[in-house]
Amino acid sequence: MSPTKKKTIAIIGGGASGIFASIRCAEIAKEKDIDVNICVFEATTSFLRKVRISGGGRCNVTHHLFDIKDFSLKYPRGQKELLSPLQKFHASNTIEWFENRGVALKHESDGRMFPVTDNSETIIDCFLKETHKHKVKLKNKTNVTAINKLQNGKIALSINKDESFIADSVLIATGSKPLGYDLAKSLGHSITEIAPSLFTFKIADPVLENLSGTSFTNATLTLNIENAKPFAETGALLITHWGLSGPALLKLSAWAAREMMHADYKAKIIVNWLSIENLSDAENLLKDIKNSNTKTSIGNAYPKALTKRFWLQLLVKCSISKEKNWSEISKNELNQIIENLIHCELSILGKSRFKEEFVECGGVDLKEINLKTMESKICSGLFFSGEVMDIDGITGGFNFQSAWTSGWIAGGNMALQESGNY
Numbered sequence: 271m272s273p274t275k276k277k278t279i280a281i282i283g284g285g286a287s288g289i290f291a292s293i294r295c296a297e298i299a300k301e302k303d304i305d306v307n308i309c310v311f312e313a314t315t316s317f318l319r320k321v322r323i324s325g326g327g328r329c330n331v332t333h334h335l336f337d338i339k340d341f342s343l344k345y346p347r348g349q350k351e352l353l354s355p356l357q358k359f360h361a362s363n364t365i366e367w368f369e370n371r372g373v374a375l376k377h378e379s380d381g382r383m384f385p386v387t388d389n390s391e392t393i394i395d396c397f398l399k400e401t402h403k404h405k406v407k408l409k410n411k412t413n414v415t416a417i418n419k420l421q422n423g424k425i426a427l428s429i430n431k432d433e434s435f436i437a438d439s440v441l442i443a444t445g446s447k448p449l450g451y452d453l454a455k456s457l458g459h460s461i462t463e464i465a466p467s468l469f470t471f472k473i474a475d476p477v478l479e480n481l482s483g484t485s486f487t488n489a490t491l492t493l494n495i496e497n498a499k500p501f502a503e504t505g506a507l508l509i510t511h512w513g514l515s516g517p518a519l520l521k522l523s524a525w526a527a528r529e530m531m532h533a534d535y536k537a538k539i540i541v542n543w544l545s546i547e548n549l550s551d552a553e554n555l556l557k558d559i560k561n562s563n564t565k566t567s568i569g570n571a572y573p574k575a576l577t578k579r580f581w582l583q584l585l586v587k588c589s590i591s592k593e594k595n596w597s598e599i600s601k602n603e604l605n606q607i608i609e610n611l612i613h614c615e616l617s618i619l620g621k622s623r624f625k626e627e628f629v630e631c632g633g634v635d636l637k638e639i640n641l642k643t644m645e646s647k648i649c650s651g652l653f654f655s656g657e658v659m660d661i662d663g664i665t666g667g668f669n670f671q672s673a674w675t676s677g678w679i680a681g682g683n684m685a686l687q688e689s690g691n692y
């Protein structure tokens with residue numbers, strides 16, 4: 271059958287979502303015999319820059335979690351709205367998509383999935399091979415500076431200073447670049463409040479001093495921010511040279527992203543280092559140590575789950591000499607240790623970016639997007655995918671999955687839109 275329709279499709283942003291969308295668009299067009307001219311406009315010199323640096327250069331592609339409801343719970347923003355898109359393209363589809371193109375993925379014990387090569391170039395090579403195969407036109411150093419809906423229904427893009435491009439459908443996949451939000455706004459869209467997500471906390475407290483690299487497998491964290499409800503998380507925690515990091519803390523930063531920004535990143539965090547559930551359990555733990563070590567110095571007998579270095583710092587925080595024998599420890603001192611073990615209050619002084627993965631929360635209001643197709647409800651022919659939308663996940667591959675899912679849906683529907691198959 272000969273192609274029946276010629277369609278020009280412009281994708282603004284040659285990042286994860288835009289490139290994935292371009293491939294899906296080309297594949298659907300081929301399958302349905304629709305003639306398409308797909309152009310991806312990328313402002314910078316290189317495509318897929320974040321994919322390259324992602325996951326410490328390994329690219330944490332998705333997460334090994336196959337229950338869609340559970341998966342959606344990993345998105346502080348977009349949780350409810352992502353449920354139906356994820357039914358269409360989920361982590362298992364991502365795995366299959368890459369496998370079908372010769373890229374095997376593996377998962378680690380925490381569920382994060384990477385290419386078996388442990389190299390993000392494998393993902394980039396795969397994408398570039400696919401775009402080449404489908405004759406997608408990749409145009410770098412092309413900054414889309416303005417967008418206009420024309421009377422004939424088409425959409426005009428202004429590129430760099432003096433060029434223009436007319437398309438039947440346009441995908442805005444500009445990630446968290448401010449210009450992308452401006453393009454959406456110029457066509458009538460609203461942008462929800464933008465705030466950094468996935469950051470670590472700056473804390474200066476004696477209990478953390480000289481302990482960079484110390485980790486806790488299961489700590490419970492409670493974040494108290496003025497004028498906000500408390501946030502809580504449990505999981506692995508890491509002491510860094512500037513404060514605290516680790517999976518549990520990063521999750522906390524994502525859930526509280528906006529509230530922390532409003533509080534100028536000043537808040538209190540209460541750490542229960544061993545997730546000991548109640549006071550009496552903590553009392554019993556320390557009483558047992560005390561009773562079996564009456565003649566030992568307190569610096570030399572401590573809970574097994576803690577490192578000696580951390581225990582000694584805890585004693586410094588409590589102003590208790592490590593040389594004292596356990597038998598000399600008063601009730602008051604014991605209570606102080608218990609308090610700092612299960613309810614250690616630390617002042618957060620600011621934030622630092624988590625270098626392995628960070629995102630912006632906020633973006634195009636999801637109420638203005640038809641999430642079945644990713645098309646704008648305000649401007650026909652305009653589509654959105656990826657981080658430009660008000661969707662963001664916790665760390666672990668959830669942000670890329672959202673980029674693939676929305677790109678896959680948008681790409682397919684852009685091809686179908688005017689062909690009558692839509």
Ligand SMILES: Cc1cc2nc3c(=O)[nH]c(=O)nc-3n(C[C@H](O)[C@H](O)[C@H](O)COP(=O)(O)OP(=O)(O)OC[C@H]3O[C@@H](n4cnc5c(N)ncnc54)[C@H](O)[C@@H]3O)c2cc1C
Nearest residue numbers: 283285286287313324325330414445627656657667669670
């Ligand atoms: C250091 C780091 C590591 C990360 N690691 C992971 C990870 O391992 N796993 C994970 O799930 N997530 C990770 N993330 C998050 C993930 O990279 C993003 O969520 C994802 O890239 C979003 O995809 P996107 O296509 O929406 O945006 P992007 O990948 O940011 O792509 C947007 C592209 O649009 C271009 N652009 C913007 N405006 C214009 C314009 N006006 N004209 C033309 N081009 C434009 C930009 O230059 C950019 O190339 C990481 C993020 C960072 C910063």
